[in-house]
Structure formats: C-alpha cells, structure tokens
Amino acid sequence: MQTLPEALVAEVGRLAGIQAPAHARWTLETVLDALGALVPHPRRDAIAAELPAWTAEAFERRDYDRTLGREWLLSVVAEGEHVRAGAALEHVEAVLAALHDHLDEDRFRLLVAELPEDVRDMVPPARSATRPPPRPIAEPEPPPHTLADGRPGPSRSIADAEPER
Numbered sequence: 001m002q003t004l005p006e007a008l009v010a011e012v013g014r015l016a017g018i019q020a021p022a023h024a025r026w027t028l029e030t031v032l033d034a035l036g037a038l039v040p041h042p043r044r045d046a047i048a049a050e051l052p053a054w055t056a057e058a059f060e061r062r063d064y065d066r067t068l069g070r071e072w073l074l075s076v077v078a079e080g081e082h083v084r085a086g087a088a089l090e091h092v093e094a095v096l097a098a099l100h101d102h103l104d105e106d107r108f109r110l111l112v113a114e115l116p117e118d119v120r121d122m123v124p125p126a127r128s129a130t131r132p133p134p135r136p137i138a139e140p141e142p143p144p145h146t147l148a149d150g151r152p153g154p155s156r157s158i159a160d161a162e163p164e165r
Helices: 004-016 021-036 041-048 053-059 070-081 085-102 105-114
Strands: none
Touching: 004 021, 004 053, 004 085, 021 053, 021 070, 021 085, 041 053, 041 105, 070 085, 085 105
C-alpha cells in the first residue's frame, strides 16, 4: 500500500504522463511551489496541513502576491521544470486533479476559492465516482446488395472458401 506522498506522486505521474517517479515528484514540488504564491498565508497554512511535509514546505516557500496569475504560474512552472508552456499547463492541471483526489474536499475547495480567477479556470472538473455508461457496440453493416454499393473483389476471400463436400 502506498503512503500519501507516494500515492500523490504516482497520481501526478499518471495524469501528466510522466514515467519516472523522480520527475513526477519534481513536477508536484514545482507546481506547489508556484501555487503557494497565489494563496494568502492564513489559508495556505490550512491547506499545507493536509499535505505531506516536503510538499507543504514547497507550498509555503514563496510569499503571497495577489497580482500574480495564470501567466506567471505557467512561466514559473515551465522554467522550473525546463518544459514548454503547453507541458507546464498539463502539469498544473495534473497536480490540481491529484490534489482534488488526495486532499480533504473542504481543503480543496478552500484552495480553489483562493486561487486567482484565471488560475481557477485551470482546475479540472470533478471526476464522478460512477463509471460512464458503456459504449454501444456498433452492429456490423450488412453486405451491399446492389452493384453501386459494392466494392471490387469477391464478397468472401478465397482463403476463407471451403470446398463443398
């Protein structure tokens, strides 16, 4: 059984498509470091209390600055991880989704409520606990009946043919 830090790192890796646990851990730490600057200190302490120690340290590392937003967040993550802006966006979304799964629901709502509006838009929608309905199985189309609907060649392959007995 995985501990919370291991499960959180594994979830970030899975959601972001990161194979190496060390890279997923760095992604989690980099994103939390940047997100922390977007949350006022009293609220940040309440959220950090739910996080594993090393992630809480990253989350509380920077001073709060209410002028920061999405552009700053993505540039800090991209620079910190040495990735492009598109990958930084995916990593932020993956971390937010993993936090949603691993934080207490009230703490996660508190985090989202404190984020600037343009960052709040990056929070993935909640995943349902129920499975989606199964996809309907498509019925095979009947073979064509007219010459216009047909295709060149025989309707049955010679390899499938069986001699009459």
